[in-house]
Amino acid sequence: MSARIASGERLYAIGDIHGRLDLFARLIRLIRLDGEKRAARRTRIILIGDIVDRGPDTAPLVERLRDMSARQRDLVVLKGNHEEIMVEALRGDGAAFRHWRKFGGDATLRSWGVPEEAFAQPEADILVAARRLVPRAVVRWLARLPIMFRSRDFLFVHAGIRPGVALDDQERADLLWIGKDFLESADTHPAVIVHGHSIVEKPAFLGNRIALYTGSYRTGRLTAVGFEESEQWVLST
Numbered sequence: 480m481s482a483r484i485a486s487g488e489r490l491y492a493i494g495d496i497h498g499r500l501d502l503f504a505r506l507i508r509l510i511r512l513d514g515e516k517r518a519a520r521r522t523r524i525i526l527i528g529d530i531v532d533r534g535p536d537t538a539p540l541v542e543r544l545r546d547m548s549a550r551q552r553d554l555v556v557l558k559g560n561h562e563e564i565m566v567e568a569l570r571g572d573g574a575a576f577r578h579w580r581k582f583g584g585d586a587t588l589r590s591w592g593v594p595e596e597a598f599a600q601p602e603a604d605i606l607v608a609a610r611r612l613v614p615r616a617v618v619r620w621l622a623r624l625p626i627m628f629r630s631r632d633f634l635f636v637h638a639g640i641r642p643g644v645a646l647d648d649q650e651r652a653d654l655l656w657i658g659k660d661f662l663e664s665a666d667t668h669p670a671v672i673v674h675g676h677s678i679v680e681k682p683a684f685l686g687n688r689i690a691l692y693t694g695s696y697r698t699g700r701l702t703a704v705g706f707e708e709s710e711q712w713v714l715s716t
Contacts, residue, residue: 482632482671483709489520490706491714492635494527494691495559495675498534498586500543502701502716509714510703520707521553525628527675527691528559528637528655531621532583534696538590545620558624559637559676560655566622568606569613576606588612626654633706634670638677639688642666661688673704682713 484490491510496503507524514522530544531537548554561583567575568584576584585598588605591612597605627636634646639661641653646669653661662677668687675692682704683690693700693715702715 481709484630484633484706486631486708487521488630488707489514489517489522490525490630490633491522491703492525492527492673492689492691492706493703494693494701495529495695496526496534496540496701497529497532497561497583497696498537498540498590499695499701500534500536500540502695502699503540503543505716506701506703506714509716510705513705513714517707523553523555523630525555525635525673526557527635527673528557528624529561529675529692530556530559531565532561532579532587535586536590537587538592541617541621545617555628555635556624557628557635557637558621558626558655562621562624563655566618569610569618571606571610573603573606576609577602580605626651629670630706632670633673634668635673637675639672639674640668642668645669681715684711 493506530540544556548556564575564579568579588609593608593612597608627634636654638655639657640649641657642661642664643666672688674688674690678692678694679690681693682702689704691702691704693702695701700715702713705712
């Protein structure tokens, strides 16, 4: 692949973590060891979104990332569709709350201490407990996460883009939720799109896009792709 990142930098893009703090800690160690074997360069770590839900450790993972991002300006945490709907739910949107719970929100609520017996209560009561136990500062932090990051020929975004639409004209919903319309497109995009959201068995390098998400919460595989100049390589738990 001839596409390049910005000169003088090294990037590591990490796929959807989904509450697996254990895998994230292991992958960060692999990234550190990998970097020590290479020439010194400014290094950025980019999380491609969906840090929350499904896995057991969303609360400690989010707290660790909040702390890391406060201390490390070269950590970029992008927003995924799970962060988007979590924020909507915890701001009191009942429909979003029901939707969120269907695809992993209960695991997140348990990680913040919502007791098991609470889940037998009416949904409105569960939402009250959730809003009490998940700190407002966490909701604000998740709400403010950026949607995309660009480095020269590569665009990092959670789900993908709408083919044939200029980057400045992309709909937020597509950037966070798009599926087969993007995945099945052979179009040449304005940049090589590096994304998660849709599970692949191993990272897929497809010319117009790179897919990172290897099903972390259910496979035990959290994957990063390293970028330097025009080179890419894979690290995985």
